[in-house]
Amino acid sequence: MKIGKVGLLVFIVLVSSWSSSSAWFGDKHKKERKSILPGETTSSWVLNRAGSSLLFQVHGNVYPVGFYNVTMNIGQPPRPYFLDIDSGSDLTWLQCDAPRVRCSETPHPLYQPSNDLVPCNDPLCASLQPSENYECQHPDQCDYEINYADHYSTIGVLVRDVFILNFTNGIQLKVRMALGCGYDQIFPASSYHPLDGLLGLGRGKTSLISQLSGQGLARNVVGHCLSAQGGGYITFGDVYDSSRLIWTPMISKDHSKHYSAGEAELIFGGKSMGVAGPVTFDSGSSYTYFNSKAYQALISWLKKELSKKSVKEARDDLTVPVCWHGKRPFKRVSEARKYFKPLAISFTRGGKGEAKFEIPPEAYLIISTKGNVCLGILNGSEVGMGDMNLIGDISMLDKMMVFHNEKQLIGWAPANCDRVPKFRDVSI
Ligand SMILES: *[C@@H]1O[C@H](CO)[C@@H](O)[C@H](O)[C@H]1NC(C)=O
Ligand SMILES: *[C@@H]1O[C@H](CO)[C@@H](O)[C@H](O)[C@H]1NC(C)=O
Numbered sequence: 001m002k003i004g005k006v007g008l009l010v011f012i013v014l015v016s017s018w019s020s021s022s023a024w025f026g027d028k029h030k031k032e033r034k035s036i037l038p039g040e041t042t043s044s045w046v047l048n049r050a051g052s053s054l055l056f057q058v059h060g061n062v063y064p065v066g067f068y069n070v071t072m073n074i075g076q077p078p079r080p081y082f083l084d085i086d087s088g089s090d091l092t093w094l095q096c097d098a099p100r101v102r103c104s105e106t107p108h109p110l111y112q113p114s115n116d117l118v119p120c121n122d123p124l125c126a127s128l129q130p131s132e133n134y135e136c137q138h139p140d141q142c143d144y145e146i147n148y149a150d151h152y153s154t155i156g157v158l159v160r161d162v163f164i165l166n167f168t169n170g171i172q173l174k175v176r177m178a179l180g181c182g183y184d185q186i187f188p189a190s191s192y193h194p195l196d197g198l199l200g201l202g203r204g205k206t207s208l209i210s211q212l213s214g215q216g217l218a219r220n221v222v223g224h225c226l227s228a229q230g231g232g233y234i235t236f237g238d239v240y241d242s243s244r245l246i247w248t249p250m251i252s253k254d255h256s257k258h259y260s261a262g263e264a265e266l267i268f269g270g271k272s273m274g275v276a277g278p279v280t281f282d283s284g285s286s287y288t289y290f291n292s293k294a295y296q297a298l299i300s301w302l303k304k305e306l307s308k309k310s311v312k313e314a315r316d317d318l319t320v321p322v323c324w325h326g327k328r329p330f331k332r333v334s335e336a337r338k339y340f341k342p343l344a345i346s347f348t349r350g351g352k353g354e355a356k357f358e359i360p361p362e363a364y365l366i367i368s369t370k371g372n373v374c375l376g377i378l379n380g381s382e383v384g385m386g387d388m389n390l391i392g393d394i395s396m397l398d399k400m401m402v403f404h405n406e407k408q409l410i411g412w413a414p415a416n417c418d419r420v421p422k423f424r425d426v427s428i
């Protein structure tokens, strides 16, 4: 059973260096806030502020591919690599020949690491270690091990190398940044992905957006728009009209580096099901996971809702744990959506009014290769996620998702992610 992958870091827990101020709409950071010009009109979510921002087209889908990838050109001379996008982790790494121990099949030849090693006492290295008092066995290099939630792992060495970046204003820059040279990977069969590496979109020090903003090349803001038709795009930089998005604060108190939005209420078909526990957004996971209590409530509600309808449980379909068959095989989610009601997650925003994250049937159902309609929300307790609810790619489809690390806000709005925005040639 392929349950898709979860890119959430579980074993490396570090003390967050982000301030725990609950800045709301950046009031506490007014100086840094880029004001939206009054009267500025735009037909898309994106302002025509093309300066310090980057856009990468994304390929892939939730099912059957199970991940989304971007192409980056890295190294001297630069070579292209396909990277899995993961907002649940920070470090960008490539499978490499250092020499290699275990690597999976890759679409491109393995990365040959640069000899510009990041030393062990570098803050970037410190941010990859399980505790602050780590020991440097090799002072001149940074060894790390990352274990992801779906039991795949990577061991590697941190190096600096050149990334060739096309900024949206047409300028191409060679930017030196740290990346992982992963020479020993373990991929369980359930999360096999034939990619060259992983692109960490998290908010920790090592993520590319933190490094780009540290070099003054972009604001520390990440966005993604993943299309239900497959594909989409990701952005680096503050290019969104904040007035057109719904925002809720990130939690930073729990030392979490993840994009977590705190306690939320679950709403099934317009009715509140009570408090759901903490909610985390993770583009590295193709499906959504509810904790045991929320999952149980969802299954019971769906059973009741569907009992009088002409879709029946299909126990012989092992695509995911729960599937239903109709009178005839379904080809598209749109053919099955009439049997299902929308879900929503409502964030309380610390008393500043609710922020509702809508999950229409298209954002929690898939059509299996057998023509059944299947539930793209899985039992997180079964895979060891404890209390957490994890919003995966499926529930973020056709939404502009923005992670504003400077204001510590998570924003979203419905969007047509097939239409890649065009930037006008203006600089800031
Ligand atoms: C990754 O993206 C490229 C296009 O940039 C595409 O050709 C390739 O099929 C994708 N890989 C996977 C495994 O989806
Ligand atoms: C960047 O721009 C160059 C020149 O226009 C182009 O050849 C290249 O494919 C672009 N790279 C990416 C990753 O889009």
Ligand SMILES: *[C@@H]1O[C@H](CO)[C@@H](O)[C@H](O)[C@H]1NC(C)=O
Pocket (backbone or CB within 6 Å): 292, 295, 296, 299, 379, 381, 382
């Ligand atoms: C979810 O997983 C937990 C832990 O494995 C299990 O106890 C529980 O019964 C599962 N819930 C459902 C509805 O399957």
